[in-house]
Amino acid sequence: MVPDALAGFAPRQGGLGSGQRLRSAWRWTLHSLALPALDILAAQIGILFALTALPALHDAGEAPLNWDLPLASALGAAMLACHRILGLYDTAGHGALERLRLRVIGAVVAPCVTVTILAAFSVAATPALPVIILACATAGAVGLLLEALVCPVLIRHGAWGSPALVVGSGPAAAGLAERLLRQPELGLRPIGFAADRISGEVAMPLANLGTVAEAARLHGSKAVAVVAMSGEVASGEIARLPFHRVIAVPESGNLPTLRVNFRSLGGDLGLEVSNLSQAVLQRRLKRVLELLITIPVFMVALPVIGVLVVLIKMISPGPAIYVQRRVGLHGRPVAVLKLRTMHTDAERLLADLLARDPAAREEWDRYMKLARDPRVLPGIGDFLRRSSLDELPQLWNVLRGDLSLIGPRPFPDYHVARFGSEFQQLRMSVKPGVTGLWQIAERSNADLRRQEALDTFYIQNWSLWLDLYIVLKTLPAVLCARGAR
Structure with a gap:
């Protein structure tokens, strides 16, 4: 029997040709086995690395036990069990x-489960506990990397997530459908929309599958119903929708979307949110973690900064490192350090271009940046900006406490002034950072509206998990130079 959640991948008994049945079976197989197989592979790599890194423990004892097979089996079983329980599959x-x-x-959690499995089979795990811990940490990192590499492949073959039916037809439903189409990694693949009352306010980007009852008869056992809560569907109707899985998406407005806990308040639904960006303990912990990262990175970066300083001075006379005043925490000015990528008379060059080129003026007004900027130094300037190496001196700002490693980008006064007053106050409530959410998502491709949306999301949903996610995504974004100007 195929579980309901996976029924969309199972081959149907009738109405499909052999080629379609084969493709459906292939998608279902990929969906069911890809992630568990990757975890087993990650476990083997973790064991191999740990036993290689700790050979003394591996070979210890009068009669050395061959740990490879029992450890690999136990760790693989532990990862499969933990990830199944956590819902990663x-x-x-x-x-x-x-x-x-x-x-x-x-x-x-995996080391504890691994030791338990070994003990259950009367395999003494105490001497190998460091091996188990290192193997689990390595397997976790490798599993994360393998999933990141394989996820786009599974998405491309329709083997990631489940079919999704959008319930609703108004602006909220259209926006929800567009977000799901734009973010296939969420695992909700829109196949159409259903609504008992069709709204003509906006065109839906999906095919109309009829009323909710008609769509349920066709797709109720295999599709996830994603309901846009905008008044078209009453809250009392959600529990009666004839679908195995239903996800209700309320119009959150300015509410955070992460770290939201549900509370049952005497029959009423309550949403509990917490503003971690203002929690003293969380901010101190963030400071400790960013120093642990920044200090060694800064020491490695010092020779690189020295070489780049020499190259800049060879191309353009004047200081190689310049100081720009940016808006910091609580609106206080911050002296941000950067390697100079522009001519010393950059402001005059910009003013001349904007005065004579309407297209450049329009681009500047929208992005506050230019794709072809006459201020940039030839060769070295474009390289530094695309690689983001011009921002290496800002690690010193982080050590001083002027900037955070992760946070909204520090902007000059003229840039901040383009935002609304409410968003300006929200932005100044946290310390700006060297990198942040909109840098990894859009970089210079983000216009002012998109910058505001991404920074608002970061501030309202901040957590150490979100910072860790941004740190892991920053390196690929920099190496690919996506959207950099």
Whole structure:
């Protein structure tokens, strides 16, 4: 029997040709076995690395036990059990940040489960406890990397997540459908929309599958119903929808969307949210963690900064490192350090271009950046900006406490002034950072509206998990130079 959540991948008994049945069977197989297989592979790599890194423990004892087979079997079983219980094999509706959190939790719990499995089979695990811990940590990191590599492949073959039916037809439903189409990694693949009352306010980007009852008869056992809570569907109707799985998406407005806990208040549904960005303990912990990362990175970066300083001075006379005043925490000015990538008369060059080129003026007004900027130094300037190496001196700002490693980007006064006053106050309530959410998502491709949306999401949903996610995504974004100007 195929579980209901996976029924969309199972071959049907009639109405499909042999080729379609084969493709459906292939998708179902990929969906069911890919992630468990990756975890088993990660466990083998973790064991191999741990036994290689700790050979003394591996070979200890009068009659050395060959740990490879029992440890690999126990760790593989532990990872499969932990990830199954945590829900990592249910790829429908879990975002990348939530999956990262669950994988880290799994890596922490896996050593205990591994020791328990070994003890159950009368295998003494105490001498190998360091091996088990190192193997679990390595397997967790490898599993995270393998999932990141394989996820796009599974998405491309329709083997990630479940089919999704959008319930509703108004602006909220259209926006929800567009977000699901834009973010296939969420694992909710829109196949159409259903609504008892069709709204003509906005065109839906999906096919109309009829009323909710008609759509349920066709797809109720295999599709996840994703309900746009905008007044078209009453809250009392959600529990009566004829679908195995239903996800209700309320219009959150300015509410955080992460760290939300549900509370039953005498029959009423309550949402409990916490503003961790203002919690003293969390902010101190963030400071400790960013120093642990920044100090060694800064020491490694010092020789690189020295070489780049020499190259800049060879191309353009004047200081190689310049100081720019940016808006910091509580609106206080921050002296941000950068390697100079522009001519010393950059402001005059910009003013001349904007005065004579309307297209450049329009681009500047929208992005506050230019794709072809006459201020940038030839060769070295473009390289530094695309690689983000010009921002290496800002690690000193982090050590001084002027900036955080992760946070909203520190902007000059003229940039901040383009935002609304309410968002300006929200932005100044946290310390700006060297990298942040909109840098890894869009970089310079984000216009002012998108910058505001991403920074608002980061501040309202901040957690150490979110910072860890941004740190892990920053390196690929920099190496690919996606959207950099």
